[in-house]
Amino acid sequence: MQRYLQVVIVGLMVWVDGWVQGVAAAEVDYLRDVRPILSNACFKCHGPGTQKGKLRLDEREAAVRRGAIVPGQPAESELLRRITASDEAERMPPPESGDRLSPQQVDTLRRWIAAGAPYAPHWAFSPPRRPAVPQTRFATVNPIDNFIRYRLEQEGLTPSPPADKATLLRRVYLDLTGLLPTPAEVDAFLRDESPDAYEKVVDRLLASPHYGERQARHWLDLARYADSNGYTIDGPRSIWPYRDWVIAAFNADMPFDQFTREQLAGDLLPQATQAQKIATGFHRNTPFNEEGGTDPEQFRVERTVDRTNTTGTVWLGLTIACAQCHDHKYDPITQVDYYRLYAFFNSCDEPTLVVGGDPRLERTIAHLQAMNADLQRVGDVEGMKIVQAQIKKVQGKLPTTLVMRERPTPRSTHVLIRGDFLRPGSRVTPGFPAILGPTPADRPLNRLDLAHWLTAPDNPLTARVTVNREWQKFFGRGLVETENDFGYQGSLPTHPELLDWLAVEFRDNGWSFKKLHKLIVLSATYRQASTQRTDLAVRDPRNLLLARQNRLRLEAEIIRDAALCASGMLNPQIGGPGVYPPQPREVFAFTQSNHPWPESKGPDRYRRGMYTFIWRQSQHHLLTTFDAPDAQTTCTRRNRSNTPLQALHLANDPVFVELAQHLGQRILREGPADDTGRLRYAFRLCLVREPTPAELQRLQTYLQRCQQEDPKTAWSAVARVLLNLDEFITRE
């Protein structure tokens, strides 16, 4: 019976999976059906990187020439003979590779060869074109819905109804600003029955300075931002002006092409402004090894490697890191391609920039300098010493930040054999991966050329990769699920036309994040309920087709922000040096250095989570417990784990206990006079929506129990429950 069930269920699941991918049994599609098999099982030895037996299967001509594939004649094809050979020594892939093909996979290859073995170029390596917007019988707000709902219609599925207004409001606040709406904002929205009520809220949120904070934190994940150097010593660094630059750029809706240029090559722009120099901090966020006995060149190379890999991941969505030691095993990226990209970053110096800022300090410095000049005139050497020491001291208070600066004479770049910095191979010049287009040969290129190339209209990847990551912010998963791999091993887009339409729209609409975000959050697809549905649970268990929204657990920083909002304690100040919300001293018990943690008193104690000082190797325990990135390398998607340590944190951590107390006081201060009214008010402060009768009753039971024990702390106790609800830390 058990065996039978397994067969049935597995069969069902395979069918469901195939169904969702839209596989029709009759026709075999190279990109969708064939290449994943070849890529997984064959390309490692017979692909772009390695050609055992001089055979490569990733190019049709080569495979046909060697007789591996005889188009139209599976029986004559060596490929088929070898994958079906009964002799273990003959059969491919070899047993030790562990990549044995299933009978279905063999059948797919057989049918593909029978159909003439057509190859197709990789979808992501041709520039996106704007596809026609399909028509659908379902309601739509904008073309996003046409693409999503057309597909649902094809599959015989229906979209979900819109989320209720309260849920939608909490969702869009959290997604755009990372904060909760105030009771007054909730009331105003619920009362507003005009057709554009929601759009007005969206416009207000896009204009809010907190929009920049929320979006910047996503970008800082990519930038591997931290306030310390990492490795073993992990000394502090000052680079928060870069973090603030990112916030300001999002708030100003800086076009993404300019955003790219300033971060990759701000120092190379004509008459670069201070802000443009600060922007180059993007690639100064690499860890820096201060350990004794290290070879500085080794770690300079490591930083350059990280810059190359990060650029490849963030803009191109390619796993080019694989080509550091050898030609890429799956994608057509050679080791030479890798070091040509590396060469763009190989000629940088890494200076520290003094950032002006506080006018009082600058006035003091000017005053002291005048004094110094006076003393020099009268020849008072002793006085000069004192004044100069004073100048140094005051200058030390001026903020600094880490930036990139191109060397006057470029370093010569070589392929590093097996990635070893002690084994230089052939010399290379800066250039672009050959598969993505030609490199101009008439002059030497620099980082500014790289930035221009990345955002050129015919770059096939940058716009797609970027809109995909933006989509992920609002649905929890990209249209391409492998948001960091658009190469051969990556997953295919669930909605290829929509991805291209968004990419073109983004590019042609001035690379505007605000316009893109507005388009997404206004769509009916975004506004759907996230409730699970019986029919979808069988037909599309992973919700790839988006017949509903997804529930998403909030990120570490946003959990803190939500608790600050609910308790009314949030200090909305934007930017500045990192702050030190309370944390147990024991966080440092396990690291080599005993870092200072001068716990913030006063308003800084209640700053948003993104301003918490980040010691790379011993991050604040809220961040580590709730999956904040480790800031070692670029992070394109955070995990959303669900663990007992998270429960302990929310339930017992002094910060959350304190905020629960503040929330308890707020309920009494602002809420109505009766217990039921207060419970409803508390519920709405945290979850925006009204409680159901069952929820209200359960809370009442708890409140009464607490009141009997200690009336003074009863409301803090209720507040603590609310801050611990799964719904509180989830965007519904």
Place this chain on the structure above:
Amino acid sequence: MTLRHSWHQWEQAVCLWQTRRHFFRDCAIGIGQMALATLLARDGYAVEKTTGRRDPLAPKPPHFPPRAKAVIFLFMAGGPSHLDLFDPKPQLQRLHGQTVPPSFTQGKRFAFIKPDAKLLGSAQTFRKCGQVGMDICDLLPHLQTVADEICWLRGMKTDVFNHGPAKCFVNTGSPQFGRPSMGAWVTYGLGSECDSLPGFVVLQSGPRGPRGGAALWSCGFLPSIYQGVPFLKGANPILDLRSPPGVTDAQQRAFIETVNDLNRLHFQAVGDPEIATRIAAYETAFRMQTAAPEVMDLSRESKRVLDMYGVVPGQPSYAANCLLARRLVERGVRFVQLYHTNWDHHGGPTENLEVHLPQVCREIDRPTAALIRDLKQRGLLDTTLVIWGGEFGRTPMGEVRESTGRDHHIDAYTMWLAGGGVKRGFIYGTTDEIGYNVVENPVHVHDLQATILHLLGLDHTRLTFRFQGRDFRLTDVHGHVVHDILA
């Protein structure tokens, strides 16, 4: 998603379906819900068939029958000197003070010394121990008495010679920070038998934390449930373990019940299995609040046991951590890692071979031997793999500082294993006449990692996680199981 990958998930789907139906019976959404949950299986949402546990750490079946169920890794941070502890070299004594022959050092790199440094004979005395006849220095008299329980690896090799990257390499298989650590891989692969403590616990002793910090027990790109949990000293080893001040156990229970009742109501309304996992997490957290202080309380151990380890109650030490490791493994914790500093004997006022090597040996000698005996007496040694060693060895050449020391050395050093399915009283690997290179039976760090996983019933080439378009594993693309040392 690759087919192989999906297949694994379907298997887990079936498993879930068989065990979860009672749990989801009252949920209107039914079977598809379970299918959905199973697709999260790669995030660890598997359910153990026999216990019906539904938390992400529930035990999962290994690839093949295991020899060991648990691991205790005694990490000697800093790089212990094989030449002064386990690998005496008469020729090195004879060549003391001479320059090392260039054939040894050509093309090699060192952290601090120059290739023309003078050879340094060991000041230690050794004796042949046990039937195996292992040479163990007299700084380790207790360890000398258990030589026949141990499988000695004299041919260890690693790739990197700075502390941080080298520690990272032993723990994660890569010198770059950011990959999952061995303990994370193991709990990802096997879950944990214990539902009231973390599956991967880290303990620390010595003057400072290990260089490299949290990256050494990181979960990397694996879900954070698999991250090592560093235990703190004292009665409350986990951050935020204690209920807030003034909250009694009964009040905490009422609090958790209220949270979970409300979560259940919301689960009924929206049907997201994440909420069910959250409910389980709160229940586990509550159990941890009792179980963790209990495990830390050594006062229930007999005086005989305390004396055997050399534990002074109430005083944190390596000895106390060894005893704790045994208590954790007894309770079903999968992977326990002890870090003890400092073995970085370069020479100098605080890190030399004259004073500080004997000192650190005194700290670890009795407790380490006691751990092996204690595990054996309790019948746990057969199923517990004990690993001893650091990130690299030390050079045959001395380092010129105020007092005697040696530099970091990656081409040959000693580690050892005991219990958990390895040969007892067995020496594997030989170094050359000055202990510079391995001349027979080398074991590279990746081989050791492959072997550790093998002993746990895991195939190191199959324990993978898809990230950035490829399947990552602990051993990268390297590693061979060292079959010669398996019992």
